[in-house]
Amino acid sequence: MDNSSLDGLFEELLETESLFKNKEVLRPAYTPENLPHRSDQINNIATVLVSALRGHTPSNVLIYGKTGTGKTAVARYVGIELERKSDHLNVQCNVLYINCEVIDTQYRLLANLAKQFGEDVPMTGWPTDQVFFRFKEAVDSRKQVIIIILDEIDKLIKKGDDVLYNLSRMNTDLQNARVSMIGISNDLKFTEFLDPRVKSSLGEEEIIFPPYDAEQISDILRQRAAIAYKENSMDDMVIPLCSAFAAQEHGDARRALDLMRVAGEIAEREKKNIIEEEHVRQAQEKIEVDRIVEVIRTLPTQSKLALYSVMLLRNNGHRNVTTGEVYNVYRQLCRNVDTDILTQRRVTDLISELDMLGILNAIVVSKGRYGRTKEIVLSVPVESTKKVLLEDYRLNMLADFKPVLTAQMHL
Incomplete structure (x- = not known):
């Protein structure tokens, strides 16, 4: 193939000035330094986890709420603050995050946890009991408190709750360390499928995240837009329209952030200097089509x-x-x-x-x-x-x- 035809492929695109300062702040993986309208939920989780800073075992927590209500962001935010404070107090405390939509089997979960403690465990091939034993040994090698955040925990339970039973009971076998879990789910009814013993130990504390209203979503978008976009790159109606669309989707802030990001990408492709209402409407249509396509594919x-x-x-x-x-x-x-x-x-x-x-x-x-x-x-x-x-x-x-x-x- 003649590579000379590819010369300058990106030149023209790079010459067009981007509307974004930092696009990553509009993606779900970003954990902001400030979480508007979630101070009650932050305080509730912190009240439970403060035991870890005293060297005690925090209660297990189940967090419920619809998609885009800030569950993951809040859990990760509190986890970061907990680790920061534990360093300051010279207390050994680690927060591990697992997305159970990706790591959805007992073996893969335990192998992933063991690897985070430096254990050389293959992703397949060992008896599950052996992987669990290696993880338990690694955790108990020193005095520490481990908090395991299991996001979309209901995806894990579809393949059995043995791993949750083992994790919820492992403190009885530990001499030095202590382990607690935070389960996050969009499904309020998923615990109905759990073994009663797992249900009682896992749901020691339950925290519900209510949906955001349109005004609250607007506050979140304004906060992120200030970091994500360059000044004066957005029409005044863009944030209210993104908020209104997302409020229709049961107060889904993640949907609103996706809308604002995709609207910016569409405006850039059209070589516009400003994001307008029409770009939000196009983004809404594109996201809906993409969602349906993904549902059909699976x-x-x-x-x-x-x-x-x-x-x-x-x-x-x-x-x-x-x-x-x-x-x-x-x-x-x-x-x-x-x-x-x-x-x-x-x-x-x-x-x-x-x-x-x-x-x-x-x-x-x-x-x-x-x-x-x-x-x-x-x-x-x-x-x-x-x-x-x-x-x-x-x-x-x-x-x-x-x-x-x-x-x-x-x-």
């Missing part, structure tokens, strides 16, 4: 086949299709990819699940003496949805599939 194959059936009917001129029509096309698709054909009742359940995810809109209608059925309308962009579905190797062979439509379907 659907089980059977759900993808049901969704693709609806899309094929739509492409054949059907605007409001029924479950019977979908099932007819679904069976044809299953035969083509040589997979099990589910019952019509089960496919109807899959359609209801797609409706709950906002991918379809399924409305129950009466057909008089013919009974009741569901009329199904797509709620997602057709082209991007089709592209994501065909990324699945099993559906890829169906790219040019033409369903056989029965005469009854045209009545």
Whole structure:
């Protein structure tokens, strides 16, 4: 390949002055030095964890709240302050953060924890008991208090709660060290699936994070915008509009920060000197499409086949299709990819699940003496949805599939 054609590829882009001073402050991983409207929650967690600075074992804490209510930011903020104060007091105290959406098995969690204490544990291959023993030995090698923050703890529990049982009981085997846990979840009901013994020890303290209102989100955005963007790079209506959109999403500050960041990126691509309302509206649309695309990408194959059936009917001129029509096309698709054909009742359940995810809109209608059925309308962009579905190797062979439509379907 002739590399001379790539000369100056980024020159023109670099010559355009960026609107951002520090884009990272608008990302979820950033922990700000000040957290507006969360002083009560900060004080509640600090009141529990102060025991660590006295060399005692803090109670385990469960933190609940919807997405974007500041749970992770507050837990990490208090953790940073705790470590800072422990250094000042010359008390050994460490805070470990684990994202259970990424590290979602008992073995991987224990291996990750052991590695943070310098243990050479492979990410697969050892008996789990051996990994736990190595972690326990490393922790107990000196007098210290360890706080383990388990973010999205409900993702871990889906694969069993043995690891939580072991961690919650390990203090009885330790001579020098003490271990406490902070579990963070968006799901208020996840403890219903826990062993009662784990539930009682894990939920010694519970802290609820309420959603932010639009005014509170505006305060958060103003604080971050001052660090993230250059002066006078934003129209006055940008922050109120981001706040209003996010308030509709149950007070999701993370969504508001994403909106403000993506709006800035869109303005930059358009070579604008200022972020305007229109950029926020475009960002809202882009984020929504990206979210739906990610949901569709992670659907089980059977759900993808049901969704693709609806899309094929739509492409054949059907605007409001029924479950019977979908099932007819679904069976044809299953035969083509040589997979099990589910019952019509089960496919109807899959359609209801797609409706709950906002991918379809399924409305129950009466057909008089013919009974009741569901009329199904797509709620997602057709082209991007089709592209994501065909990324699945099993559906890829169906790219040019033409369903056989029965005469009854045209009545």
